[in-house]
Amino acid sequence: MxxxxxxxxxxxxxxxxxxxxxxLSHTWGDDEVSYSDFQDTxxxxxxxxxxxxxxxxxxxxxxxxNYAWVxxxxxxxxxxxxxxxxxxxxxxxxxxxxxxxxxxxxxxAGDMASVFGSCKWFTRGWTLQELIAPxxxxxxxxxxxxxxxxxxxxQVLESITGIDKSILQHTLELSSIxxxxxxxxxxxxxxxxxxxxxxxxMGLFDVNMPMLYGEGEKAFERLQDEILxxxxxxxxxxxxxxxxxxxxxxLFAASPDEFQxxxxxxxxxxxxxxxxPPSLTSRGVLLTGFFHLEPARGxxxxxxxxxxxxxxxxxxxxCIEIVGIGGDNFLRSSPSTLKDCPSHxxxxxxxxxxxxxxxxxxxxxxxxxQNGICIVDLPEDVNIVHFWPNxxxxxxxxxxGLRTLPLNWCIDRKTALQLECTWSDQQVLVVMxxxxxxxxxxxxxxxxxxxxxxxxxxKRFARARSAEVDVGVVQxxxxxxxxxxxxxxxxxxxxxxxxxxxxxxxxxxxxxxxRVQTFQLPHDQSALSASRHRRSWKELPAxxxxxxxxxxxxxxxxxxxxxxxxxGIVAAILDWPLGIVISAxxxxxxxxxxxxxxxxxxxxxxxxxxxxGVLFFSLSSGPSRPxx
Numbered sequence: 320m321x322x323x324x325x326x327x328x329x330x331x332x333x334x335x336x337x338x339x340x341x342x343l344s345h346t347w348g349d350d351e352v353s354y355s356d357f358q359d360t361x362x363x364x365x366x367x368x369x370x371x372x373x374x375x376x377x378x379x380x381x382x383x384x385n386y387a388w389v390x391x392x393x394x395x396x397x398x399x400x401x402x403x404x405x406x407x408x409x410x411x412x413x414x415x416x417x418x419x420x421x422x423x424x425x426x427x428a429g430d431m432a433s434v435f436g437s438c439k440w441f442t443r444g445w446t447l448q449e450l451i452a453p454x455x456x457x458x459x460x461x462x463x464x465x466x467x468x469x470x471x472x473x474q475v476l477e478s479i480t481g482i483d484k485s486i487l488q489h490t491l492e493l494s495s496i497x498x499x500x501x502x503x504x505x506x507x508x509x510x511x512x513x514x515x516x517x518x519x520x521m522g523l524f525d526v527n528m529p530m531l532y533g534e535g536e537k538a539f540e541r542l543q544d545e546i547l548x549x550x551x552x553x554x555x556x557x558x559x560x561x562x563x564x565x566x567x568x569x570l571f572a573a574s575p576d577e578f579q580x581x582x583x584x585x586x587x588x589x590x591x592x593x594x595x596p597p598s599l600t601s602r603g604v605l606l607t608g609f610f611h612l613e614p615a616r617g618x619x620x621x622x623x624x625x626x627x628x629x630x631x632x633x634x635x636x637x638c639i640e641i642v643g644i645g646g647d648n649f650l651r652s653s654p655s656t657l658k659d660c661p662s663h664x665x666x667x668x669x670x671x672x673x674x675x676x677x678x679x680x681x682x683x684x685x686x687x688x689q690n691g692i693c694i695v696d697l698p699e700d701v702n703i704v705h706f707w708p709n710x711x712x713x714x715x716x717x718x719x720g721l722r723t724l725p726l727n728w729c730i731d732r733k734t735a736l737q738l739e740c741t742w743s744d745q746q747v748l749v750v751m752x753x754x755x756x757x758x759x760x761x762x763x764x765x766x767x768x769x770x771x772x773x774x775x776x777x778k779r780f781a782r783a784r785s786a787e788v789d790v791g792v793v794q795x796x797x798x799x800x801x802x803x804x805x806x807x808x809x810x811x812x813x814x815x816x817x818x819x820x821x822x823x824x825x826x827x828x829x830x831x832x833x834r835v836q837t838f839q840l841p842h843d844q845s846a847l848s849a850s851r852h853r854r855s856w857k858e859l860p861a862x863x864x865x866x867x868x869x870x871x872x873x874x875x876x877x878x879x880x881x882x883x884x885x886x887g888i889v890a891a892i893l894d895w896p897l898g899i900v901i902s903a904x905x906x907x908x909x910x911x912x913x914x915x916x917x918x919x920x921x922x923x924x925x926x927x928x929x930x931x932g933v934l935f936f937s938l939s940s941g942p943s944r945p946x947x
Contacts, residue, residue, distance in 0.1 A: 322337060322338070322388055322393065323372065323375075323376060323386065323387045324386060325377075325385050328373075330357060330392070337386070338385065340379075341378070341419070341420060342387070342412065342418075343371065343375045344419055345421070347391065348368060350366050351391040353391060357372075371389070371424075372387075372392065374463045403529060407521065407527045407528075409522060419456040419457070420457055421450070422463075423435075423438050423460055423466070426461060426466070431472075441479055444505065444515055447480075447505055448523055450482070452522065455468070458472065473488055480504060482504050493525075497554040498554045499552075499554035499555065500554075500585075501523050502520075502578035503581050505523075506575050506578055508575070514530070514532050514535065521545075524542070524546050527545070548599070552627070553637075554581065556604075556625055557578075557584045557639075558577040559579075559654070560572075560573070564655060565654075565676035567651065568650065569674035569676075570603065570671040571674045573676075584627050585629075586626060600670065604671050605670055607666055608636075608638075609623065609636065609660065609662070620641075621643070623639060623667070624660055625639065635660060635662055636659070637658070638659070641669070648670050691725045691729065691817070692724040692734075692751065692821075693820070694736065694822045695823050696824055697824050701739070701805070702738070703738060704738070704773075705776065706734065706735065707748070707776075707777070723814075729753045731753070731755065732753075733750065733783065733785070734752075734753070735751065736751075747768055747769070748776060749766060749767075749807055750768070752785040762820075764809065764820045768797050793810055794808045804827040806826070807824050808822070
């Protein structure tokens with residue numbers, strides 16, 4: 320730290336703890352004395368800015384101090400490292416000074432409140448921390464005439480700057496003031512370089528960051544990044560854009576000016592409970608708050624509550640309007656407004672873009688789909704013929720091939736899909752109940768299936784009761800006529816980024832005892848003797864059986880017996896090499912003239928996958944080829 324020796328007017332460098340010193344606060348003019356200029360004793364005498372340095376050193380000696388610090392000449396701006404260290408240490412240096420002299424060289428005679436507030440010193444960004452940080456500050460006007468102490472002028476200063484007297488008098492910790500209110504103190508203040516609007520506020524929020532001159536307004540975004548890393552104060556997001564701002568914005572403000580009317584916003588210090596604090600991610604700011612859909616503004620519109628209120632009101636919170644752009648991703652909409660909403664409701668965690676201005680939000684998504692119902696799979700032979708209760712075209716539609724029902728249509732009510740199967744006159748009702756889990760954004764889902772007809776569907780729907788459904792059920796199997804059964808599965812999952820309850824409808828696969836392979840064999844291979852077939856049969860695995868043709872299936876056992884007798888008599892009369900097998904529900908014919916050695920070579924690669932040795936074969940005179 321460089322300090323000016325008040326007696327010799329020479330710069331001295333101190334490493335570690337410096338001696339007691341006074342510090343100057345002023346606004347820069349056109350002919351200031353730089354670090355290099357100060358080394359040239361002849362040159363500095365001709366510069367207008369040197370007069371302020373002399374007056375500061377003279378006053379320091381009167382007050383009993385030997386050293387003074389002046390920003391124009393005590394920072395080596397040719398060294399980026401020294402400049403960065405000085406800017407990051409500035410608030411601390413003003414706070415640790417024994418006295419601060421604020422030189423208001425454009426002050427004119429008149430009413431203190433009016434003329435004081437019109438001075439340039441109250442409009443600059445850097446002088447904000449120079450007013451707040453020092454414990455003792457004396458104002459001097461033109462000619463170095465004393466105007467008064469900060470403590471004595473605190474009432475006037477509060478009316479001019481909006482800064483609380485308790486902060487000016489150091490009876491209240493700066494950290495106890497909301498982020499939004501501290502930002503409001505900087506609203507309207509200017510800096511020569513855009514980056515300095517952010518850099519001059521680092522001390523107010525007790526953060527540090529590297530200096531990157533040339534980044535422009537990006538510096539203020541980085542400042543908010545650093546603030547968010549160290550605080551859980553949601554008032555950081557409680558700003559209003561100017562009327563000409565883009566209709567869609569990120570969650571961060573563009574400048575302190577957007578906090579101009581946020582000085583009354585107070586964060587909740589002890590009401591967040593187990594709620595996760597806001598945090599930065601690659602997708603934006605992760606924010607948890609009370610979430611309410613606003614369908615009147617569009618299907619993608621909602622509001623989310625911040626953990627802060629106006630004047631500390633307990634019954635309401637500050638809310639911002641947001642619009643969905645896909646899944647849990649949102650932009651801030653209507654950025655020029657802040658709303659007051661009830662401080663209770665269902666919480667939801669979302670990602671809101673960190674920064675940016677967007678004339679359009681892109682294709683908006685229907686937020687009502689969150690926690691809704693999606694019919695994902697539907698066989699070709701199964702159709703949805705109706706929804707219960709009746710659904711309008713607005714409520715139900717195809718979303719890139721997916722059939723979806725929004726949450727607002729099915730929440731806290733009984734709903735049903737009515738399915739039609741082309742092979743039967745019977746129909747299936749998939750009845751669903753959706754209820755909100757108290758204090759959560761998630762939902763409970765129950766579903767059941769009912770066999771019905773077109774005529775009685777309404778009655779079956781009316782009689783369905785959720786109390787009859789097992790809470791743990793996720794799958795139902797329904798027999799519709801004599802054809803394969805329907806397997807209906809309900810499970811929660813992600814669809815296009817939304818949490819939805821997904822209904823899968825599929826045909827149940829036949830439950831065979833083993834893997835089924837079908838082959839067509841050349842006709843000449845079937846002309847072998849029955850005796851050779853019988854010899855080969857004995858050498859096959861004990862659990863291996865060849866089934867030639869199922870000629871009857873799904874029939875009662877007594878019907879199969881009646882059918883087997885005439886077939887056996889005909890085979891004996893015509894001397895057919897034919898065997899007849901009757902199982903529990905099927906009658907099959909076995910050719911006794913098949914070369915099993917030939918078959919064994921053809922099916923050797925299948926035997927490892929067969930659990931109970933059931934294979935289907937057919938004979939023809941056509942070419943040999945596998946069939947599936």
